[in-house]
Amino acid sequence: MKLKRIHHIAIICSNYEVSKCFYTEVLGLTIQQEVYREERQSYKLDLAVDGLYQIELFSFPDPPARVSRPEAAGLRHLAFEVDSVEQSVEHLSLHGVVTEPIRVDEFTGKKFTFFSDPDGLPIEMYEV
Template structure:
């Protein structure tokens, strides 16, 4: 087996319209497809990032809460690469999204910050450094 990359990350939203707006309008992800699954009373929204990877955004009636702080067991956070961290943070703040203070990765020297989606899922912006 030889893995070639991450195809998608699946996220379940508590408030589908709010999360749909956040991922498409605030983060600017491209909609590939959107389907309502009537038998499950569930939406499935396929979103694409510029590198071809995807996020699947789901809704389900009354999903159970999940611990979502970065130190909770399980998926720690989802990180997005950006070229200009300052500009990305300014865009998020202009949309009313609170970002944590900028940090520097002690091993790579790259700058990053954390913020949250509408359900409190920890998201990260990680500034790409020239190689």
């Protein structure tokens, strides 16, 4: 088997309109396709990062809560590459998103910070 790359990441949100606004208007992801699946009472929103399809945002009726603390077992966080962490923090602040203090990766010397999506999913901005 030869894996080529990650195809997409699926995120289930508790409030579709709030999360759709967060991922498209705050983070700037672009909508590639949006469908409503009547039989599942579920939206599926395909989102692109810098023109590349990478995230599926789903809604389902009454999804169960999931532990999302950074050190919980399972998926730790979602990370985005950015040119400037400082500019990203400034942009997020304008939209009312609170970030952790900017840190520096001890191995790479690169800046990064964390914040959360509307459902508490940890998201990292990593400067490249």
